[in-house]
Amino acid sequence: MSSRHPSSTAERRHQVLDPCTLGRPFHLLEDFNQRLGRQLDRHLAGRFNHRHGAGFVINHVAIGSYVAGQGDASWRTYITPAGTLSVRLERRLLLAMLGYHYGDKGAMKIDENSPEIETERRFGAATGLALLDVLRTCVMPSMDVGFVPEPLRMPAMSDRIIRIEMEERHLGIAGLLEIAVDDAWLGLIFAAAAPRRATATPVAKNETPLAERLPIRLSARMLTKEWLLDDVMRLAPGDVLPVRMPDTAEVMVGDTCLFHAAVAEHGGTLCLTSFENAE
Structure with a gap:
């Protein structure tokens, strides 16, 4: 007579629970992760894709535990009134962004073994701050915070890590x-992710459409001029730069060019007219 035994313990697969997640509403963070991913996508599109023809996209966002190891030297930590944040971007992605920023997209080569130069350090610091500010807009959209660098500080083992999977499709x-967030910032993220209770205030009928209430700031870029760095460094008060008034101007919203417009003069005032959608 034979009997069947259940699978051995080694064959069973159990989900390992992170004790740091117990009793905390991590199940609410999926919508926040998706919102953060969309905001980062918009940031990368405006800063690199639209301006330089790059192909940066966000594939996945998740929150997990901090694991010390390779790459720790590339963390940049900042103190804010709300708590401590750290950020690191894998070097291959940073070098790709640096190449697009300086117009090397034609024959760009990503060499992660090349020595780090001061330009890369400065660009990496500025890029990290910009990405942290995207997180800030998702958590506290109406409040600005100051980021004070802490060069010698690493993420703590108790920090949670927001891991964002990115790719550059052309390369x-x-x-x-x-992004490492301390307990204070994690609490702010939970508050931002919590569902809002519906208010009892009735919606007014015939309310003005959103498109007629949403203010948009347009900026006109009239001209650009390329100079050697040495010539720029020699500029002094009183110097005159000869320029020629262009026939058209770029009309920008943030860093994105939306229109091309003709430059005209009316009553001694420069005006923009004949708007055409930018391709």
């Missing part, structure tokens, strides 16, 4: 953007 590279 065929992928990597991680990681």
